[in-house]
Amino acid sequence: MRAPLTSLVVHLAELAPGLRVETGPGATGPYAYDASNYRVPPRAVAFPRTAEDVVAVVRACRETGIPVTARGGGTSMAGNAVGPGVVLDFSRYMNRILDIDVQARTARVEAGVVLDALRSATALHGLDFGPDPSSHSRCTLGGMIGNDACGNRSVRDGRTSGHVVALEIVTADGVRAVADHTGLRAAEPGDAEAVRRVARLEADLKRLVGEDLALIRTELGRIPRQVSGYQLHHLLPENGFDVARALVGTEGSCAVVTAATVRLVAT
Known part of the structure; x- marks a missing residue:
């Protein structure tokens, strides 16, 4: 109850x-x-x-x-x-652009940053965020990550999942973690309990993929706009166990995204 x-x-x-x-x-x-x-x-x-x-x-x-x-x-x-x-x-307060790395062509943003705010800031450096849904004046990066948004230029720039470098998340049991192309790690390495819980979660993900390798390889990621369901194919060994990309499109059902590092493109 x-x-x-x-x-x-x-x-x-x-x-x-x-x-x-x-x-x-x-x-x-x-x-x-x-x-x-x-x-x-x-x-x-x-x-x-x-x-x-x-x-x-x-x-x-x-x-x-x-x-x-x-x-x-x-x-x-x-x-x-x-x-x-x-x-x-997230849109009221957690709406800050934390960093723009012009050389690396990346930006670190909080989940509540509106897409147009990011685009205005990156345009000063000749950069842009590729996916451009019609709600660009009000949608947030966290929401775009939640539903793997794309837009009018999706043929050229693809979906949001292709532009995510790392995600800062809170797990269902309230632990802060970082997901990227190398896997999952605790956001606070000095917290032994958090490190243990995140390591167990990563091990569970690897076991899930290992038990269903054939099904994931043959059924997921077959077409460019296959966005229904969880994108577990990003966790395959040949795809580098990219937990960040696997979380894109999960609509907050696996973790809550608080911030993200995203890849930018030239304008």
């Missing part, structure tokens, strides 16, 4: 005193819908400022049995950004 909402709010106040959490129909009503026809009122909306705030929400919801939905710009067309539990709105 799910815990009362008041218990969740109190628990969050203990875990993250500065976290803003709103309840009641006036606050949660706008989050009951996205660009789809679905209407699912959440129990509360949280506005994280840091990855630690996200950890607090995930842990509190895990302990109280309340689901979590990560939300960017709310441009999803299949109910991807609505849920009955706690909605994490």
Whole structure:
């Protein structure tokens, strides 16, 4: 049985005193819908400022049995950004461009960065982010990673998964980790428990792939726009066990993305 909402709010106040959490129909009503026809009122909306705030929400919801939905710009067309539990709105505060490396042609951004904001910043250096969905003026990078967005130039630039270098995530049990083309590692290497839990998760992923090698090789990644389901083919040995790319398109069902390092293209 799910815990009362008041218990969740109190628990969050203990875990993250500065976290803003709103309840009641006036606050949660706008989050009951996205660009789809679905209407699912959440129990509360949280506005994280840091990855630690996200950890607090995930842990509190895990302990109280309340689901979590990560939300960017709310441009999803299949109910991807609505849920009955706690909605994490990244667009209000976690919307900073953390770094642009012109030489490496990469940018590190928080999940709530709007695509056009990133494009405006990178344009000063003659660079751009390839995927360009029609909602570019309001969709966030976190949302694009969630649904593996593409756009009008997808024939040339492909999907978002082809431009992700690394993802900073929070796992379902509230551990911060980094996923990239080499696998999965704890974001805080000095935290022995986090290192152990992330290592176990990586081992589980490798075992999953090892047990289903033939099926993954023959059924997944066969066509350029095959975006339905989990992209487990990125975890194949011949593809380098790229956990970051495998997480793209999972809609927050495997981990919550807090930040990402993405590859840029020349304008």
